[in-house]
Amino acid sequence: MNLLFVNTKGNWGGIVNLSVILMRVLSPRGIGSLHVFSRKKESIFQLPKPIQNVPISFGFDYNPLTILKIIALIKKHKISYVVVNIAKEIIFGGIAAKLCGVKCIRLIGNELDFESHRLLCSKLVDINIFPSRYSMHAALQKFPYTGKLRNTVVYCGIEDRQVSEREKQAEYIRLGLSPREFIIGCTGRIVQDKGVHTLVMAFAKVKDALPNAVLVINGQGSYMQVVKDLVLNLGLEARVRLLGFAPDCLIAASIYDIAVMPSFFEGFPNTIIEYMSLGKPIISTVVGGIPEALNDGSNAMLVNADDADNLADKLMLLAQDEQLRNRLGSAAKQRYMEHYTASAMAEAFIESIKAL
Numbered sequence: 001m002n003l004l005f006v007n008t009k010g011n012w013g014g015i016v017n018l019s020v021i022l023m024r025v026l027s028p029r030g031i032g033s034l035h036v037f038s039r040k041k042e043s044i045f046q047l048p049k050p051i052q053n054v055p056i057s058f059g060f061d062y063n064p065l066t067i068l069k070i071i072a073l074i075k076k077h078k079i080s081y082v083v084v085n086i087a088k089e090i091i092f093g094g095i096a097a098k099l100c101g102v103k104c105i106r107l108i109g110n111e112l113d114f115e116s117h118r119l120l121c122s123k124l125v126d127i128n129i130f131p132s133r134y135s136m137h138a139a140l141q142k143f144p145y146t147g148k149l150r151n152t153v154v155y156c157g158i159e160d161r162q163v164s165e166r167e168k169q170a171e172y173i174r175l176g177l178s179p180r181e182f183i184i185g186c187t188g189r190i191v192q193d194k195g196v197h198t199l200v201m202a203f204a205k206v207k208d209a210l211p212n213a214v215l216v217i218n219g220q221g222s223y224m225q226v227v228k229d230l231v232l233n234l235g236l237e238a239r240v241r242l243l244g245f246a247p248d249c250l251i252a253a254s255i256y257d258i259a260v261m262p263s264f265f266e267g268f269p270n271t272i273i274e275y276m277s278l279g280k281p282i283i284s285t286v287v288g289g290i291p292e293a294l295n296d297g298s299n300a301m302l303v304n305a306d307d308a309d310n311l312a313d314k315l316m317l318l319a320q321d322e323q324l325r326n327r328l329g330s331a332a333k334q335r336y337m338e339h340y341t342a343s344a345m346a347e348a349f350i351e352s353i354k355a356l
Contacts (some may be wrong), residue, residue, distance in 0.1 A: 001030070003078045006070070006093035007037040009046065015085045015109050016045075018131075018156050018272050023051045025159065025346040034077055036070065041172055052077075053330065061091055067303075076151055079084075081105050081353055084125070087117045094124030103356050104128060110267030110288070110298035111139035114146055129154050129349070133266035152352045157294075158273050160239065160337070163254040172253050175241055181215045182319060185256030185336060187271050188222035188263070189248050190242075195262035195285065195306060197223070202311035203263075204234045205310030208321050214239055215236025216244055216256070218246035249274055256280055258318050258325070263287055264305045273340045278279065279333035281325040283314045299331035 003026070009283050027050045039047045039055040046053055048293060058066050070092055073079065082097040083105045084090050090106065097104040103126040106113075108132075112120060121128075127150045130136040136153055141148045172178055184203065188194050196217060203215045209335035217227070217240070224242070231240045246252040249271070253259055259280040261272055266288035275282050276293070282292050282300040294300035300316060303310045318325055 006089040025342040078323040105154040114143040134289040135267040159342040199262040205312035276332040276336035279329040281328040
């Protein structure tokens with residue numbers, strides 16, 4: 001069995017990360033992966049072996065030359081399934097798959113993926129794979145036509161990778177910090193919906209009570225200047241590190257003493273699974289599919305979205321109770337091992353596509 005992943009995106013994101021993990025973990029199971037992406041993004045998307053990288057020029061939507069290229073790849077590599085996400089990928093991959101008589105699988109980021117291109121979704125996609133029950137039910141409510149489509153849920157998973165002490169030490173050096181500081185950390189895109197500004201406001205409320213605490217934010221995005229201005233206005237320049245793109249998200253999060261997810265909107269974020277795999281004590285907003293993985297007081301602390309006071313209270317409680325941090329972190333790690341490993345995701349994915 002061979003899969004062809006169509007990637008027309010310009011940067012890394014949740015679905016790209018998910019696709020890469022799938023490609024890696026499917027390989028030992030005898031499933032090959034072909035990664036087709038834009039030639040303009042070769043410096044970003046060249047993936048290591050055994051993944052086969054095929055950079056091409058996509059051109060305009062419905063470009064017949066691009067569709068013919070993908071058809072040729074499907075035939076040459078004996079592709080069984082084409083995997084897509086956004087509309088442009090459905091156009092190129094879905095049409096090519098249909099003409100070759102192979103199945104088209106769509107990985108869903110969240111329910112808003114169905115906001116447009118109803119005809120494409122209905123005619124070219126054989127199955128929609130959602131990241132959470134919440135996202136699937138939300139799609140059914142907001143876009144009733146999705147009830148006529150074939151849908152299933154496969155939770156994202158990541159490989160169980162241990163970050164070495166040497167890697168952690170290098171990360172402290174990169175930040176100009178040491179284990180003596182108490183690091184409150186957040187990883188993710190810096191856009192308004194990710195709620196990073198709420199985290200900054202919550203940190204401002206607790207900084208005096210936690211004099212050795214530092215807020216570390218790994219990520220970049222369109223809201224970065226707003227966050228920088230907020231940090232400046234609150235006088236937090238010496239206590240907040242805005243680091244931009246994290247070369248390795250697991251290494252970045254490995255030195256967090258508290259890991260925070262302050263989002264206003266999510267489907268089922270990879271970042272939460274990364275935090276869980278590291279056994280970190282987590283504070284997260286109660287949005288999207290997050291409560292399917294995290295239970296308040298059991299393996300995390302959950303707060304209301306866009307509520308700096310609520311978040312500040314939880315930061316204080318967790319920062320001052322090491323025993324609680326250890327208990328929540330251990331429980332999060334245990335739940336990850338039981339439900340959200342890359343192996344578990346691969347098995348569920350294979351079962352879903354074999355049912356077609």
